[in-house]
Amino acid sequence: MYTQGLDSKADQGAQPSPRLVTDNDIRFQERIDAEEKIEPRDWMPDGYRRTLVRQIAQHAHSEIVGMLPEGNWITRAPSLRRKVALLAKVQDEGGHGLYLYSAAETLGVSRDELVEQLLAGKAKYSSIFNYPTLTWADIGAIGWLVDGAAIMNQVPLCRCSYGPYARAMIRVCREESFHQRQGYELMLALANGTAEQKRMAQDALNRWWWPSLMMFGPSDDQSAHSAQNMAWKIKRFSNDELRQRFVDATVPQAEFLGLTIPDPDLRLNAETGHYEFGAIDWSEFNEILKGNGPCNRERLEARRKAWDEGAWVREAATAHAAKRAQRHLKNVG
Amino acid sequence: MTIDTQQALFGFALRLGDTSLVLGHRLSEWCGHAPELEEDIALTNIALDLVGHARLWLSLAGEAEGQGRDEDRLAYRRDVFDYRNHLLVEQPNRDFGHTIVRQFLHDAWAVELYERLATSPDAGVAGIAAKALKEVRYHVQHSAEWVIRLGDGTAVSHAKTQEALDRLWPYTGEMFEADAASSALAAAGIAPALADLRATWAARVADTVAEATLTRPADGWMHKGGLRGEHSEHLGYLLAEMQFLPRAYPDAVW
Ligand SMILES: [Fe+2]
Ligand SMILES: [Fe+2]
Ligand SMILES: [Fe+2]
Numbered sequence: 001m002y003t004q005g006l007d008s009k010a011d012q013g014a015q016p017s018p019r020l021v022t023d024n025d026i027r028f029q030e031r032i033d034a035e036e037k038i039e040p041r042d043w044m045p046d047g048y049r050r051t052l053v054r055q056i057a058q059h060a061h062s063e064i065v066g067m068l069p070e071g072n073w074i075t076r077a078p079s080l081r082r083k084v085a086l087l088a089k090v091q092d093e094g095g096h097g098l099y100l101y102s103a104a105e106t107l108g109v110s111r112d113e114l115v116e117q118l119l120a121g122k123a124k125y126s127s128i129f130n131y132p133t134l135t136w137a138d139i140g141a142i143g144w145l146v147d148g149a150a151i152m153n154q155v156p157l158c159r160c161s162y163g164p165y166a167r168a169m170i171r172v173c174r175e176e177s178f179h180q181r182q183g184y185e186l187m188l189a190l191a192n193g194t195a196e197q198k199r200m201a202q203d204a205l206n207r208w209w210w211p212s213l214m215m216f217g218p219s220d221d222q223s224a225h226s227a228q229n230m231a232w233k234i235k236r237f238s239n240d241e242l243r244q245r246f247v248d249a250t251v252p253q254a255e256f257l258g259l260t261i262p263d264p265d266l267r268l269n270a271e272t273g274h275y276e277f278g279a280i281d282w283s284e285f286n287e288i289l290k291g292n293g294p295c296n297r298e299r300l301e302a303r304r305k306a307w308d309e310g311a312w313v314r315e316a317a318t319a320h321a322a323k324r325a326q327r328h329l330k331n332v333g
Numbered sequence: 334m335t336i337d338t339q340q341a342l343f344g345f346a347l348r349l350g351d352t353s354l355v356l357g358h359r360l361s362e363w364c365g366h367a368p369e370l371e372e373d374i375a376l377t378n379i380a381l382d383l384v385g386h387a388r389l390w391l392s393l394a395g396e397a398e399g400q401g402r403d404e405d406r407l408a409y410r411r412d413v414f415d416y417r418n419h420l421l422v423e424q425p426n427r428d429f430g431h432t433i434v435r436q437f438l439h440d441a442w443a444v445e446l447y448e449r450l451a452t453s454p455d456a457g458v459a460g461i462a463a464k465a466l467k468e469v470r471y472h473v474q475h476s477a478e479w480v481i482r483l484g485d486g487t488a489v490s491h492a493k494t495q496e497a498l499d500r501l502w503p504y505t506g507e508m509f510e511a512d513a514a515s516s517a518l519a520a521a522g523i524a525p526a527l528a529d530l531r532a533t534w535a536a537r538v539a540d541t542v543a544e545a546t547l548t549r550p551a552d553g554w555m556h557k558g559g560l561r562g563e564h565s566e567h568l569g570y571l572l573a574e575m576q577f578l579p580r581a582y583p584d585a586v587w
Binding site for chain 2: 064067068071074075076077078079080081082083084087088090091094095097098101136189190193194196197302305306307309310311312313314315316317319320323
């Protein structure tokens, strides 16, 4: 998902280290088990805090980096109605970034620190945003598949044990489901359009299908610390469970569009009622996490350029605020 | 040249629609690249408003024209010489300072115009203006605050903003320039004479520029041409990008 980097075994930072279980730990776990929300001033284990900071920060970075592939088509949207819808969507994603950074700040980190980590290449964001948007249909495919996958993961996060994160997710999910419907409607227009539009739609599905499945992170047997996160109710369902739900929901939608999912092994298992699907190419996923995706460098470069070129503007705003405060003091004093 | 009211409405709505659309397009180029997240959201939001205004004006233009052209037909199937936007708004973003100064000079004009249009006896014009007015009041507040922050910020930001103001000032004359359409509507009492907006615009600009510790450039020679379709080289690239899909797939509905 947007926070899939957390699940990789190579990523040791959030591994719970063995330590003594204290009374605080026991009380904390009892509160979690009773479905109480943990609030910023409450006692919490360091591991819980660390995991949440990393997860929320990755989620926030994903929203911000995610503005780039979609923003890539705003100036080329093919109708004014679509342009307005895309502007609104990308603006929403920026808003999601903002609430999520605020939620992370309740855990004692600053947004600037988190942004610095992103720009230094030390923080992760969802692998999905390292793929390019090559045609207009990619905007439909992202809304339908990427926002669709995000919803699968984020709806359970609305019940996350950490209050500020859960509350941010409620607001985010409402908007993501709107994005998903809008993306699907865009795909439908293409699928029902000219032969060229239909080809565009199929091509986008071909390129976005597997990366969307990878958004859920490594398969359960490869996932490093699901058990602790489940116990803390940061995570409620495993990566594979969520991925399966996504496939089950999405395959009929593709059929309705008259598009073909690029997986020759995909079939409905009549007994289980679930779709079985082919093997995911985890080597591609791992390469992207290492920075070798088609757009990893471009995405970070774009974020750094915006940050560096904006430095004089931020400095001006700070300097002006200081001058104002000074004048105010003089007037009062 | 005298023209009838419908023709005048077409021309005037096209001028406002094109100006809103081109400026909205320029702002949307910032999306994901602004100096800070709040500003990314604000600029995108203003772009969204402006494209929204463009849709209303272009739809009105299409109705007034009566040839069956809708907002998209007008936005996507006209070439540079049929665009009627002010040259100011097609100027490239260059940096955040130029973007903000361009925005402020336009917003200060748009507020003056929409305040007057909101009471127009033409219900179509008044309706669009009343809706847009709420938004452009916020826009001018936003851009004026930034002009002040940048002008009265650091030595670097002051210099950059003064440079932007000097560079863009010669594009401000066109906003007050009458053309056949605006003159006909002014004569019919449907729209104000654009020259009448100048005094209040200039006063607002002078206040903000002074608060920003910037120097208001002298009114000298002014660029002209947008109103008769003679644009800068920049507009062609903007339209090439904006119109690519409808031009490449002329039969498609999106
Ligand atoms: Fe989002
Ligand atoms: Fe999200
Ligand atoms: Fe979204």
